[in-house]
Amino acid sequence: MSERHELDAQTRPRLMPLPEEHWDARARKLLAVAPRDPGGRVPNIFTTLVRHPDLYEQFMPFGGQLLRRGRLPERLRELLILRTSRNTGARYEWGRHLPLAKAAGVTDADIDRITEGTEAHGWTDLEEHLMRAADELHSDARLSEATWEALAGYFDDAELIEIVMLVGQYHMVAFFLNTAGVELDPGFERMGFTEGGRNHA
Incomplete structure (x- = not known):
């Protein structure tokens, strides 16, 4: 073929x-x-x-x-979901979460940074740690000691668990969406989505 x-x-x-x-x-x-x-x-x-x-x-x-009922602030949750969507090449996931992210305060500049990764200019220290967490879970299926310790300075035990489970959940969803070929619904767009998400920074 x-x-x-x-x-x-x-x-x-x-x-x-x-x-x-x-x-x-x-x-x-x-x-x-x-x-x-x-x-x-x-x-x-x-x-x-x-x-x-x-x-x-x-x-x-x-x-x-x-x-809907998680412990993480909505904006941080959506940053993690969008980075995971980009890492997994999940166009549907990205398109569906853009409106949720924007409603939670994610800006167009944030969206540009999500596609660039941890090295993008403008992240706060916390946001950079979260982007690194999404990338490490994607590539290594675990957080490094440095990333865990950094996040532990901001989050309690339950929130740390939720970060890992959230990224894992959206990997599972991406596997289903990408494999089944689910098409993005009418009225939604993929603004800012870039191909080659698996080759993250």
Whole structure:
């Protein structure tokens, strides 16, 4: 297969969102409480993942705990998610979290820095440590002693656990999105997303 055809194959969905006319009673019950986009549309991630209803049912409370009820400040949470999205090449994850990040105070300058990594000019010390944490978890599946100690100066034990679990959660989500080829929903954009995220700084 040529490189062009291989790229085309990678960008076509392997799993399509489950059409509403194919929702059985359980899928309808699960999706009835899913977050919805303006106009009432259920995002593609949920209508695709619901093809495995048992997993969907368990996944949603865990993801909701990290995203909606976590201990980390919203802005810092979104910085970690966007850096993880960039590291994993997860276009969908990036596009869906841009509005959340901006609502939490992430600026266009921050978004530019996220694509550059820890060496970008303008990070605070804490933000630089968080970017390094996302990168280390991505590349090494653990935090270095230096990064752990640095973060421990800002966060308590529960928050340190949450940082690791948050980055891990969005790796898992990226694996699903990238492999299934879930398409970004209408009305969302990938502003600032750059390819080659796995070659992070």
